[in-house]
Amino acid sequence: MTTSNRHITNKASNLVNVLSLFDIAEHDDVRMAWNQTADLDSDLAIDPILKARTKTYIMEAVAQVPGVSLVRDRPFKLSIRSKLRLFTVRTYAVAASLVALVALSFVLSAKVHVISAPVGSQIAVAFELPDGSSGYLSAGSEIRYSDTFGDNVRLVALKGEAIFDVSKDGTSFVVQTFDTRVSVLGTSFAVRSWPGDIEAQSVISVREGRVAVAHRYDNSVFVELVPEQKISLGADTQLDVGNILPTTDNTFSWIDGGIDFVNMPIGTVLNELSRRYDVRLEAPVSVRHRRITLLPSQYASIEDVLIDMSAAVNIRYRKIAGGYEFFLN
Amino acid sequence: MRSISEDQFRSWSLGLQNSDASSFAELFDAAYDALFRYAMYIVQDKDAASDILQDVFLKLWQIREDVDPERSLRALMYQMVRNYALNHERQKKRHVSEDVEADHPSVRFDILADEKLDAAHLQARIRVWIDQMPTRRREAFILSRYTGLSHEEIATLMDLAPKTVNNHIVLALQYLRSQLKEFQDKDLIVGDDFK
Numbered sequence: 001m002t003t004s005n006r007h008i009t010n011k012a013s014n015l016v017n018v019l020s021l022f023d024i025a026e027h028d029d030v031r032m033a034w035n036q037t038a039d040l041d042s043d044l045a046i047d048p049i050l051k052a053r054t055k056t057y058i059m060e061a062v063a064q065v066p067g068v069s070l071v072r073d074r075p076f077k078l079s080i081r082s083k084l085r086l087f088t089v090r091t092y093a094v095a096a097s098l099v100a101l102v103a104l105s106f107v108l109s110a111k112v113h114v115i116s117a118p119v120g121s122q123i124a125v126a127f128e129l130p131d132g133s134s135g136y137l138s139a140g141s142e143i144r145y146s147d148t149f150g151d152n153v154r155l156v157a158l159k160g161e162a163i164f165d166v167s168k169d170g171t172s173f174v175v176q177t178f179d180t181r182v183s184v185l186g187t188s189f190a191v192r193s194w195p196g197d198i199e200a201q202s203v204i205s206v207r208e209g210r211v212a213v214a215h216r217y218d219n220s221v222f223v224e225l226v227p228e229q230k231i232s233l234g235a236d237t238q239l240d241v242g243n244i245l246p247t248t249d250n251t252f253s254w255i256d257g258g259i260d261f262v263n264m265p266i267g268t269v270l271n272e273l274s275r276r277y278d279v280r281l282e283a284p285v286s287v288r289h290r291r292i293t294l295l296p297s298q299y300a301s302i303e304d305v306l307i308d309m310s311a312a313v314n315i316r317y318r319k320i321a322g323g324y325e326f327f328l329n
Numbered sequence: 330m331r332s333i334s335e336d337q338f339r340s341w342s343l344g345l346q347n348s349d350a351s352s353f354a355e356l357f358d359a360a361y362d363a364l365f366r367y368a369m370y371i372v373q374d375k376d377a378a379s380d381i382l383q384d385v386f387l388k389l390w391q392i393r394e395d396v397d398p399e400r401s402l403r404a405l406m407y408q409m410v411r412n413y414a415l416n417h418e419r420q421k422k423r424h425v426s427e428d429v430e431a432d433h434p435s436v437r438f439d440i441l442a443d444e445k446l447d448a449a450h451l452q453a454r455i456r457v458w459i460d461q462m463p464t465r466r467r468e469a470f471i472l473s474r475y476t477g478l479s480h481e482e483i484a485t486l487m488d489l490a491p492k493t494v495n496n497h498i499v500l501a502l503q504y505l506r507s508q509l510k511e512f513q514d515k516d517l518i519v520g521d522d523f524k
Contacts, residue, residue: 014473014498017480021499026506033505037455037474046362050379055357058386062350217354 056178059217063155063176113149116142117160120278124163124255129156132167136255140275160275161192163252166209176216177202180233184211189225190252194272198265198288201237205230205247215239259305261294266313266326269294277302280323287315287326330363331477335401342398345389353393356402357386363476364410370471371414381413404482407472411486451512458508462501465489469497 015034022030117125117137124136127143131150137143141160149155154173156164165188166173175182177193180202187209193202204213206225213231214222223239225231230247237243253260261269267288270281279302292313299305306317306324317326337359344352361382368378388409389396396402459467465487472483473494480498484491 014480017495018473018498018502021495022502029506029510030502033502033509034474036451036509037459037505046365047375050375051361051365054361054379054383054386055354057383058357058390059350059354061387062353062390217351220351 055217063157112144112146114142114144116140118278119275122257122276124257129154131169131173133165133173135162135164137162138254138275139278158191158193160194161190161254163190163207163255164188179216180204181214181216182211183214183222184209187211194268197271198267199234201232201234203230203232205252207247207252213239259294259299261292263291263293266290266292266309269309273302273305274323277305280320282320282323282325284326284328287313287328330360330403331475333359333403333477335403338402339398342396342402345393345396345402346398348393353390360403360406364406367407367471367476368410368414370468371411372417377417378414381410381417384413385409401478401482403476404478404486407476407478407482408486454508454512455505458505459501462504466497466501469494470501473498 015031018034019027019030115127115137117139119140121139124138126134126136128134129145129149131154133154138161141158141162143159143162144157145155150169150171152171154166154171155176156174157176159177162175164173164175164184166184173184175191177191178195180191180193182189182191182204188207189209189211190205190207191202192205204211204225206227206229208227211225212222213225213233214220215233221239223231223241223244225244228247229244231239231244233239248260248262261272265288266283269292270283270288273279274281290313292309294305294308294312299308302324310317310326315326315328317324341352341356344356364385365378365382368381369375372378372381385406389406396405459470462470469483469487469489472478472486473480478486480494481491483489484494487494489497
């Protein structure tokens with residue numbers, strides 16, 4: 001018998017195996033003892049949260065940097081965290097050479113490039129990727145890609161909100177968020193995905209071309225979006241053409257500092273505003289779950305936004321250390 | 330995990346070789362629970378077991394190109410969990426003085442601690458009987474009964490002769506059988522005679 005098939009032929013049933021070791025007269029008893037122990041192992045409950053957390057960590061490591069060794073206790077912090085703020089092409093060049101210098105001291109570690117838009121940037125931050133694709137990040141958002149970007153696939157991990165103008169170069173361009181995969185060949189689209197928001201979900205909106213959207217860990221099912229279509233994917237949302245909606249005029253307005261809050265939980269709006277204006281914004285839980293629609297406008301200051309919000313939902317706000325809080329009358 | 334076919338494991342092995350993340354995610358979903366229980370059986374600590382599983386899956390991904398689809402992936406994963414878990418125990422032992430870490434096997438299913446559980450219940454009794462077995466015998470029995478590993482794979486895993494594994498399992502079943510008979514004869518008497 002060869003090693004390769006031994007485990008297959010030998011494992012049909014361990015009971016049969018075991019029985020052969022007993023006297024025939026004892027078989028009934030042994031079989032009873034065997035059967036009585038059937039389900040004892042399922043007794044220890046598995047903690048689904050622990051399992052999900054481990055899975056996220058593992059799959060994050062798998063997706064980000066093939067072959068890089070990660071150190072436990074520092075989840076999601078990879079060996080090099082090169083923060084680049086890209087405002088012009090010239091600063092990019094300087095930053096890139098700095099990154100190259102830093103990289104010398106970490107020979108053999110795979111590099112992960114991080115581009116983030118600082119909290120407080122009311123106008124979107126422009127970025128450019130090695131393949132010539134470009135786009136914008138909203139305040140507090142971040143994208144990451146590794147040195148292997150473009151080898152087989154152009155993979156970008158996104159936390160937050162971004163618009164991508166993808167250059168056509170034949171390999172597929174994939175944006176991965178905490179729950180979604182968006183694949184394209186060359187097009188322009190926006191992804192909004194804040195894991196911490198109330199009703200956290202990813203929203204994908206297309207300006208040009210076509211994109212395919214799938215759940216993060218299951219790309220067997222996907223929907224295709226064409227220009228002026230968008231889809232919002234919650235944990236329970238079916239990937240179904242029935243869930244595709246038209247984009248609104250304001251979907252892409254945040255690039256110029258515009259605001260587009262239609263029927264959104266106040267908590268989500270406050271998260272967005274506090275990133276945009278770099279200010280602390282508090283509200284009671286009951287308020288955070290109420291919904292609000294704010295007319296698209298350009299606001300001069302955070303106070304202007306708060307005045308509009310408090311009028312819209314009939315609550316009051318006051319100044320606190322580092323920001324503002326809403327309170328019930 | 331014993332209900333998962335060898336063919337299924339083989340297709341995950343192939344997926345691993347091709348660096349297919351979605352098949353790796355599938356493997357994680359399917360294998361996690363059983364491997365976690367096995368790790369728990371050795372280390373008796375949720376956080377440690379969780380760390381071990383994390384290490385095992387990361388390691389598995391790192392060595393994915395060297396995983397031989399002709400060898401049992403199931404056996405490989407149990408082997409990895411066992412190695413990491415025993416390693417964890419060795420490191421822990423270094424921090425615990427000899428007298429505290431006496432040779433008395435701790436209760437494995439944690440059932441005696443659970444006072445809400447009806448001690449007369451047959452299932453609870455069986456767990457206690459399993460817990461009372463000598464350590465190696467108990468491990469051989471649990472691996473044979475709950476993991477779908479063949480006795481030869483268990484022998485490799487535990488570094489024993491296949492014959493010894495068979496002996497362990499025979500003794501385990503003989504013991505369980507005699508306990509069961511006694512239990513039925515006594516007609517469900519509640520007591521702590523099993524302590």
